[in-house]
Amino acid sequence: MRNTVLTYLLLPLFASASLALNAAPATEPVTSPVPVVATQQTTPQLDLNTADALTLQTTLSGIGKTKAEAIVAYRQEHGAFASVDELLEIKGIGKALLDRNRDKLTVN
Template sequence: MFTSISFSLSAAPATTPVTPPAPVVATQQTIPQLNLNTADALTLQSTLSGIGKTKAEAIVAYREEHGAFASVDELLEIKGIGNALLDRNRDKLTVN
């Protein structure tokens, strides 16, 4: 005689649906700018590339003698600051 064997197949256990990660949206970071008309020599020296103590003090002295900077390009009037140095730091500076 034949015996009936019954196999029960079960489905795979239920799983939580996988939610794809949210897309990464590139955002432009805002770089805080240094105000040439209010920054002291120590801040200028520590924040700007290629600006040491002497040039930082010269920037402050120029501002005290000539008044507030009207534009960042006025830095070119200071001895020792040329186009390359200004261009390296331009994005870090403002004259608000």
């Protein structure tokens, strides 16, 4: 019984001493972190009046080959886009799709 009690008392002591001795000391000097300055990166906007179907397809989210060709066909039939909102006139392009891509588009 005495050996069991000593084992329960000494085992945690030796375990904690072992962990403390095996801990690696910091060999590299601790440096303060470099502050990160948030800069707003602007992505170049795509001009609806000059972009071809392939560019529209690859740049815009949710625009496939058919919708990209419809945008170019609409532009050829009705002339240059006056605003980005004019995309709503094209079949298959709704408000949600336009809102998803609005920050990528411009009209010059």
